Amino acid sequence: xxxxxxxGGTGPExxxxxxxxxxxxxxxxxxxxxxxxxxxAAQQVRxxxxxxxxxxxxxxxxxxxxxxxAEIVVIVVPFxxxxxxxxxxxxxxxxxxxxxxxVPLAFVGGQPGIAAVEQGSATEQAQALLPEARxxxxxxxxxxxxxxxxxxxxxxxxxxxxxxxxxxxxVMELVERMPRLRPVDAGALAMSSFVEGLTALLxxxxxxxxxxxxxxxVGIE
Amino acid sequence: xxxxxxxGGTGPExxxxxxxxxxxxxxxxxxxxxxxxxxxAAQQVRxxxxxxxxxxxxxxxxxxxxxxxAEIVVIVVPFxxxxxxxxxxxxxxxxxxxxxxxVPLAFVGGQPGIAAVEQGSATEQAQALLPEARxxxxxxxxxxxxxxxxxxxxxxxxxxxxxxxxxxxxVMELVERMPRLRPVDAGALAMSSFVEGLTALLxxxxxxxxxxxxxxxVGIE
Numbered sequence: 011x012x013x014x015x016x017x018g019g020t021g022p023e024x025x026x027x028x029x030x031x032x033x034x035x036x037x038x039x040x041x042x043x044x045x046x047x048x049x050x051a052a053q054q055v056r057x058x059x060x061x062x063x064x065x066x067x068x069x070x071x072x073x074x075x076x077x078x079x080a081e082i083v084v085i086v087v088p089f090x091x092x093x094x095x096x097x098x099x100x101x102x103x104x105x106x107x108x109x110x111x112x113v114p115l116a117f118v119g120g121q122p123g124i125a126a127v128e129q130g131s132a133t134e135q136a137q138a139l140l141p142e143a144r145x146x147x148x149x150x151x152x153x154x155x156x157x158x159x160x161x162x163x164x165x166x167x168x169x170x171x172x173x174x175x176x177x178x179x180x181v182m183e184l185v186e187r188m189p190r191l192r193p194v195d196a197g198a199l200a201m202s203s204f205v206e207g208l209t210a211l212l213x214x215x216x217x218x219x220x221x222x223x224x225x226x227x228v229g230i231e
Numbered sequence: 232x233x234x235x236x237x238x239g240g241t242g243p244e245x246x247x248x249x250x251x252x253x254x255x256x257x258x259x260x261x262x263x264x265x266x267x268x269x270x271x272a273a274q275q276v277r278x279x280x281x282x283x284x285x286x287x288x289x290x291x292x293x294x295x296x297x298x299x300x301a302e303i304v305v306i307v308v309p310f311x312x313x314x315x316x317x318x319x320x321x322x323x324x325x326x327x328x329x330x331x332x333x334v335p336l337a338f339v340g341g342q343p344g345i346a347a348v349e350q351g352s353a354t355e356q357a358q359a360l361l362p363e364a365r366x367x368x369x370x371x372x373x374x375x376x377x378x379x380x381x382x383x384x385x386x387x388x389x390x391x392x393x394x395x396x397x398x399x400x401x402v403m404e405l406v407e408r409m410p411r412l413r414p415v416d417a418g419a420l421a422m423s424s425f426v427e428g429l430t431a432l433l434x435x436x437x438x439x440x441x442x443x444x445x446x447x448x449v450g451i452e
Contacts (some may be wrong), residue, residue: 121421156450165449169432197435200342203433204425211390211425212448214418219451226447227433228386229374230440 012184013037015080017095018087019071020051023111026157027084029058032066033160034187039069041076062160077102082109082180084149085136089114090195092132096139103143105113107177109184110136111149113209122213124206133171133202144177146170147202148185148193150209153222163189166224169196169205194227206211234258235404236301238294238316241272244332247378248305248370250279253287254381255408260290262297269293279359280373283381298323303330303401305370306357306410310335310346313353317360324364328398330372330405331357334430343434345427353390354423365398367391368423369406369414371430384410390417390426415448 014031016024019040032038032055040055042048048070059066070076074204077083077099083106085097092112095105113130116125129135133147148170156164156181168185172178178195185193196205215223236250237245240261251260253276261276263269269291291297298304298320304327308316313333317324333353337346348354349353354368369391377385389406391414393399399416406414417426431447436444 119421121419123421123423140386149298153450194436195439196432198342199437200340200344201432201435204345204428204435207425207428208432209424211417211429214422214425215415215448215451218416218418220411221451223448223450226449228447229377229444230436 011036011063012081013039013079014084015039015041015076016084016086017041017077017099018085018091020047021086021088022154022158024086025051025054026113026154027086028055029160030157030188031184032059032068033064033108036187037067037168039076039080041071041073043073045070045072047134058158058160073099074102077101080106082107082184084109084111086111089132093132093135093139095137100140100198102141105142105144107180108140108145109148109181110137110142110145113150113206115210121209130200131202131207134199137199144174146172146174146177146181147199148181150205151225152195153224156222164191164224167192167194167226169194169208171196171199171202171205173199194230198212232257233302234260234300235405236260236262237302237303238262238298238304238306238320239312241268242307242309243375243379245307246272246275247373247375248307248332249276249289249341250381251378251409252405253280253289254285256288257408258288258423260292260301262292262294262295264294266275266291268295279381294320295323301327303328303405305332306448307332309354314356314360317357321361324361326365328401328441329357329361329366330362330402331366334371334427336431345431351421352423352427353419354427356395358420365395366420367393367395367398367402368420368426369402371426372433372446374445377443385412385445386447388413388415390415390429392417392420392423392426394420415451
């Protein structure tokens with residue numbers, strides 16, 4: 011079991027992922043800019059696990075301390091804080107495995123879309139800002155609400171991009187510990203924009219179907 | 232049952248779609264710039280259906296004649312011929328339903344990617360070039376090889392984009408006639424780039440898994 015640190019982990023997506031990984035017996039650390047918010051989020055994770063009769067190994071702290079202690083760092087900040095947050099934590103992150111789950115969502119003419127990112131995607135931006143880190147893209151396409159509903163199993167694939175085979179393998183093993191979610195190797199970091207774009211597409215589908223949809227890749231078994 | 236005309240229908244994707252729709256008892260017309268190629272492709276459809284004990288209602292002709300006779304026009308030309316072909320057929324297409332299946336694939340640094348299209352996507356380009364037509368995006372993410380393997384049922388969703396509700400409904404009904412394929416309303420035409428991008432992502436996944444993968448949306452039932 012690994013120690014997973016969540017940067018910007020007090021939002022709904024970060025909380026949901028933290029709960030699911032705590033449920034898989036990983037040690038989870040919630041990072042925030044404010045320690046009181048981080049501790050409140052950690053408490054939410056504890057309570058959510060207690061509600062399904064489980065104990066969570068969870069702590070909270072400022073982002074910088076969480077990064078220092080974590081083996082794997084998961085970036086779940088809203089995209090408008092993505093660049094500044096990563097610049098700020100570059101030194102502490104060093105050569106660690108970074109899982110970027112940020113999606114540069116933008117609404118254009120009322121339709122969900124993706125903002126242009128100079129590097130092509132949020133995940134590639136993370137690798138550009140953190141040249142020593144081993145950046146992997148994952149967890150873009152899961153519903154925060156479903157992640158937090160621990161009494162329900164989740165269905166869906168986690169599409170994973172990355173250029174570092176060992177880091178990718180570590181993240182795929184992390185996903186395998188989350189019941190019914192399946193890791194799918196979607197290729198190189200350069201494929202990240204398409205995975206991030208899928209989030210916009212799922213939002214559009216959710217509007218039509220009043221759903222919390224996910225995707226599954228069929229035909230790779 | 233409808234009369235479906237395929238423009239540029241002699242390639243593997245067009246042939247596969249024509250076979251599947253002929254199997255669903257639609258009348259299928261294969262269009263090409265060269266009538267001999269169109270007739271040869273129609274003959275391939277006949278033979279493929281005969282091999283599974285079925286008869287095909289299929290004909291072949293030049294693109295212009297096929298458009299005139301078709302109720303629904305499916306665009307399956309390679310993207311580098313997309314603009315010229317549509318410009319050339321604008322008058323004949325008029326206000327018909329046009330299903331655009333073209334994907335502006337481009338390989339960058341050995342990775343599957345999508346070429347920049349001024350209008351945002353191939354499907355939006357089609358609507359811009361054919362302002363009177365009712366353009367719908369569909370059939371971007373199905374394996375040509377699997378489409379042609381009529382002895383096997385296909386699995387996967389057909390993500391459908393469009394701004395004309397009636398035309399979208401007609402295309403969704405077309406997909407429903409293809410066993411085990413399911414139409415999914417993915418929203419407005421503006422969402423087309425994400426559906427086209429998914430094709431690049433599937434190609435990347437296919438490389439990793441040596442597969443002919445498709446996608447399914449889960450959680451909208």
